[in-house]
Amino acid sequence: MGWLKAIGAELLGLFVDDVGFAVSILVWVAVCAVILPLLGLPGAAPALVLFLGLLGILVESAVRRARKG
Amino acid sequence: MFEIDWGHAGPTILAAFLASMVEFVEALTVVLAVGATRGWKGALGGAGLALLILLLLVAVLGPVLTTIPLATIQLGVGTLLLMFGMRWLRKAILRAAGIIPLHDEEALFAKEVATLSRFARVTQGWDKVAVMTSFKITMVEGIEVVFIVIAMGAAGGGLLLPASLGALAALVVVVGLGVALAKPVSTIPENTLKFTVGVLLSAFGTFWIGEGAGLDWPGEDWSLLLLFAGFLASAFGAVSLCKPKTVGRAA
Numbered sequence: 001m002g003w004l005k006a007i008g009a010e011l012l013g014l015f016v017d018d019v020g021f022a023v024s025i026l027v028w029v030a031v032c033a034v035i036l037p038l039l040g041l042p043g044a045a046p047a048l049v050l051f052l053g054l055l056g057i058l059v060e061s062a063v064r065r066a067r068k069g
Numbered sequence: 070m071f072e073i074d075w076g077h078a079g080p081t082i083l084a085a086f087l088a089s090m091v092e093f094v095e096a097l098t099v100v101l102a103v104g105a106t107r108g109w110k111g112a113l114g115g116a117g118l119a120l121l122i123l124l125l126l127v128a129v130l131g132p133v134l135t136t137i138p139l140a141t142i143q144l145g146v147g148t149l150l151l152m153f154g155m156r157w158l159r160k161a162i163l164r165a166a167g168i169i170p171l172h173d174e175e176a177l178f179a180k181e182v183a184t185l186s187r188f189a190r191v192t193q194g195w196d197k198v199a200v201m202t203s204f205k206i207t208m209v210e211g212i213e214v215v216f217i218v219i220a221m222g223a224a225g226g227g228l229l230l231p232a233s234l235g236a237l238a239a240l241v242v243v244v245g246l247g248v249a250l251a252k253p254v255s256t257i258p259e260n261t262l263k264f265t266v267g268v269l270l271s272a273f274g275t276f277w278i279g280e281g282a283g284l285d286w287p288g289e290d291w292s293l294l295l296l297f298a299g300f301l302a303s304a305f306g307a308v309s310l311c312k313p314k315t316v317g318r319a320a
Contacts, residue, residue: 001206010209014216015152021146021159022152029148033282047284049294051275055303058155058271059310062162066311069168 021061028053078231080293081221084269085235088217091262092210093243098174098253099206102181103199106209107190111199118200119207120240126215127233134223144281146224147274153216154270161264162304171260174253214239217270224277268304272296 016022032053035047096116104112135143163169183201188198192223218236222229246254276293281317 010212014213015149015156017156021156025152025155029151029278032284033144033278037283040109044154044285044287045235047279047286047292048285050279050282051299054151054155054271055277056164056301058159058300058306059303062166062307063157063310065159065163065167066168 024057081225081228082212082231082235086231086239088266089214089236092213094254096206096210097247098178102178105204106185107196107199112203115200115203116207119204131229137189138244139221140281143224143277146220147277150220151274152237154267157263162307164260178253247277268300271300
């Protein structure tokens with residue numbers, strides 16, 4: 001059953017490498033999907049907020065990992 | 070049934086093809102190592118069995134997902150695709166910056182050959198070590214391909230066939246290269262592929278999350294280009310920020 005365990009680990013590993021990074025993405029998506037539509041921001045602003053936040057999470061996480069060495 | 074707009078399906082085919090290529094190259098390295106050390110019957114038998122199961126998974130799960138409302142699929146699958154794509158992109162950034170080592174197919178091949186050579190050779194019947202090793206690596210790498218195909222196919226709205234064709238094309242190319250070279254495909258720039266696929270999947274994931282959540286994208290589908298460009302520029306910027314600073318000193 002070792003291969004089954006490996007597949008399970010691989011399945012989780014598909015989405016989670018760094019727990020903080022994965023949680024940040026999930027929280028940001030949840031905030032943007034649930035809260036932003038309630039704020040009544042005009043036009044494409046909510047979509048752009050979603051996008052820019054994700055870019056920030058990516059760059060911050062990579063730089064933080066790099067500084068750890 | 071969905072009508073397939075093949076012009077619209079192009080980016081899906083490309084993303085599925087490139088992502089699957091990365092996974093198949095990794096599986097091929099181990100299958101080649103199994104074949105070279107334990108014989109081809111077990112190596113191909115294990116890989117073939119795994120491919121059959123993976124095809125069944127796509128055939129069963131793909132159509133099931135199309136029965137769920139598109140907005141729900143786009144939000145759920147988009148989130149998973151985004152996590153998957155951004156994980157690849159982050160890793161590719163760190164590899165490009167020299168923070169973590171590049172994937173080395175030749176070293177992996179040598180390691181697998183050394184491990185597999187420790188077991189006694191089987192001269193009659195199926196070699197269980199060969200079958201299981203080959204089966205396991207094909208399943209492990211193939212599950213990622215199945216996820217990408219199903220995610221791209223379902224969230225794109227009836228694009229399962231184009232995504233599957235992209236993955237199958239990658240399988241044919243990688244197997245062809247493996248047969249022609251009879252050694253690990255180490256000439257493929259794996260990190261560049263991962264970088265590109267990470268950008269593509271992150272952009273698709275972001276777009277579908279927005280669509281699923283009812284957010285308005287400027288220019289609708291055309292905003293995907295903005296998302297590609299944004300992720301690409303940020304990733305390049307991150308590579309340069311992550312590169313270790315070398316302090317110049319006068320000799």
